[in-house]
Amino acid sequence: MNFIFLMDPLESVMMEHDTSFIFMLESHRRGYKVFFLPEGGITLLNGQPIFLVTEVIPQQVKDKPFLLKGQKRLEEKDVDAIFIRTDPPFDHRYLMQTWLLDRVSPRIPIINRPSGMRTVNEKIWATQFASIVPPTMVSCSRAELLKFIQEHDEIVAKPTDGFGGQSVFRIHRGDLNTNVILESLTHLYTRDIILQKFIPQAEKGDKRILLLNGEPLGAISRVHAPGDHRNNIFAGGKAVATEITSRDREIISILKPKLLEFGLYFVGIDIIGDYLIEVNVTSPTCVQEMNHLYRVQLEKQVINFVEKLIKDSRRI
Ligand SMILES: Nc1ncnc2c1ncn2[C@@H]1O[C@H](COP(=O)(O)OP(=O)(O)O)[C@@H](O)[C@H]1O
Ligand SMILES: [Mg+2]
Known part of the structure; x- marks a missing residue:
């Protein structure tokens, strides 16, 4: 079988930590062919996807986690499963990949389904389950944001599409940096951000x-x-x-x-x-x-x- 992995460039893979790598390795161990699909590697021709991929052999060899077997052009009929493993941010380029992958036949499992990835913003989607999520505000309104901060002793402020802890601020009520943090995170109140009650645990x-x-x-x-x-x-x-x-x-x-x-x-x-x-x-x-x-x-x-x-x- 042929498994495609849409992911960030292979050079960024840290062999001992990367989850995509270990999935590729296990696929290879089972005798499946493993293909790396870079961003920009999907072409749609009359609604039919074509994948410009590199066949790779994953190996647990320090500094050389992949042997490259050359480029291939795969049609849908050549593909058995697709893994989407690109790292966030979920930006326009990411969105484009999901639109293109929407055109793949439902016969081919995609982990995860591209339309589902569009539906579930990693931080905003969860807020619908109020009983299991801390008090949370998503807004770019200065007045609303300041009101939320007034109502809690301590909060975190973070971007809606951050990852790896980037730009996650912890703010106590009355902190003199409050306005500066809000201005910079919201880009002067033009981008939505998340405020959330700080959970002491x-x-x-x-x-x-x-x-x-x-x-x-x-x-x-x-x-x-x-x-x-x-x-x-x-x-x-x-x-x-x-x-x-x-x-x-x-x-x-x-x-x-x-x-x-x-x-x-x-x-x-x-x-x-x-x-x-x-x-x-x-x-x-x-x-x-x-x-x-x-x-x-x-x-x-x-x-x-x-x-x-x-x-x-x-x-x-
Ligand atoms: N509501 C919260 N209460 C306490 N700490 C938080 C809260 N939200 C985020 N943090 C801290 O900030 C880190 C990063 O926040 P998170 O929302 O997971 O964003 P990221 O996508 O950057 O991981 C968390 O691992 C946690 O330590
Ligand atoms: Mg996190």
Whole structure:
């Protein structure tokens, strides 16, 4: 079978941490052909997609995670599954890839379904589930934002499309930097941002739970580096073992039907304390961190699931 991975340039892959890499490796181990699809590699001809890809052999060799086997032009009939693994931001270019991939026959599973990725903004979509999300405002109105800040002792302010903890500010009521932070995050009140009640349990870490077809695949906590409040690995945070609590299961059960409806098969949710903070649908990570902590190979379950999707889609 032929598996396509739409992702950022191969040079950016960190072999020991990258979730896409471990999926590619497992696909290769099973005898499937693995193709790297760069941004810009999809052509639509009369509504039919053509993929300009590079065949690769993933290998656990330091500084050389891929052997390149040359470029190929694949038609839809040559493709068995597509993984969308491009990192955020979910910008216009990202959106364009999802529009082009909408044209792929439903016979071919796409992990995750492009229309679902458009529906679920990683931070805004979750706000509909008010019982499991902290008090949150999305706005670019100065008056509304200041009102929200007045109502809470401590909040975080963050962009709607950030990642890796970039531009996440923690603000106490009365902080003299409040106006400056709002002006710069909103680009002078022209872009929506997120204000959210600060959840004190964040001191102990964020929990990342990976969901496969709406069911928990694994979980870890990420704990901030000394001198930082953000728990992102990108911001120096450390991965530690954790458990899935009954509250986590409650959150998952609320999300599951929607995730299945939208074809969001592989998703990472972030939980702080009792609250859902983010639903990551673009390129969830942490599989390798979970593998190391728990001595498992979660990629096997993911590829098993993709094989099942392929089988089911052919039966239709
Ligand atoms: N409501 C909140 N309460 C406490 N800490 C938060 C809150 N929201 C975000 N943070 C902190 O900021 C970090 C990054 O925020 P997050 O919303 O996950 O954005 P990103 O997409 O950049 O990861 C989190 O890991 C957490 O440490
Ligand atoms: Mg996060």
